[in-house]
Amino acid sequence: MEFILEDISEAEVARRRGVYTPLTDTVRDLVDAVIRTEVSEDALDDARRRIAEVVADLRSKQMDGPYGVRHTRQNTGMAWGNAVIGVRNALAPPLDVVHVDDGVRSDFTLGAAYEGPPGCVHGGVCAMLLDHLLGNAASTEGPCYTGTITIRYLRPTRLGALSARAWVTERTGRKLYAKGTISDAEGVTCEAEGVFIVPRSAVDTPAVRWSQG
């Protein structure tokens, strides 16, 4: 599991983010449109053909395998392929994670593509986002990986505007304990607690800041 050094300036990171963000946002829009469209089957087939042409053009030059996880010399994280925060990954909402005094928080909106029960966020999506945020809170002092995580669903989470937060509750040796919640306008809908492990090899390794994929 190797991390890749991108030897570029912070300004260049920001510039490239500005190039990829509108493209990925448009693909997110496409994902939503394919779920909700009611156009004719001929129009669907035409859309498929045109998308396939774009795919062929993009694939005319591409990296082997996945994007990987990159960071700059200044320890700015570039997890641009990440399933939760990736700026180049249309599956990611994406979460924009803000570091606050006691941990991390993120405000985000989930639409049709995140549905499970009718009109509600898939419980698995809640689990995915909480896993990420608790891991993010736990890794603000250095790299760690998830040991276990428990999600408790209090009530359905409606699709729409949501917020989530996570914070570390305790540190014992190489174990960190973290908690987190997802909330809508009426309060908490689900909560999580997890145990995170600092690998022996990573003790005293400087933290990378993973605010934005």
Added chain:
Amino acid sequence: MEFILEDISEAEVARRRGVYTPLTDTVRDLVDAVIRTEVSEDALDDARRRIAEVVADLRSKQMDGPYGVRHTRQNTGMAWGNAVIGVRNALAPPLDVVHVDDGVRSDFTLGAAYEGPPGCVHGGVCAMLLDHLLGNAASTEGPCYTGTITIRYLRPTRLGALSARAWVTERTGRKLYAKGTISDAEGVTCEAEGVFIVPRSAVDTPAVRWSQG
């Protein structure tokens, strides 16, 4: 939370699935290509413009809000917008869930769009898929919702060909207990256990078969 009756035959369900599957697969391909492409910034901008045109065409006629959860009179599930199994949802791998003697199982492949740690499946994605599968196993006798779920990560799950299974271990009143695992060629990478609740209103409600979104 209302389920929608689609009053169509099983043959028509299959025919429509055949229309949407190639379109959604092409969008999945696009999601992957946007993560991995190395074409010029001009080419990226051209791709964005062409995708936006397709989106506008698809949105010329569309349903309000999310897809919802539908089923036929024969209780075949049509969760086509579902984040894990949806045939119209490019975020879904999608899982194709097979009902086996002791529960459910699914074989699937996860590529670049599901990455967390370098070359590995995002732990949150594992949690999402296990949440879905355990819920699916628990709901083979009728509707239920997740109370709590715990994921235990044994080792990293490499991107690639994987399989998962889930089964009910116990039923007490309106509570069902389920377990599940994700495995690669070398064995189990993570395991889950969950508690599922049958809503009072749903006792004795016939089960819908959610094999494919």
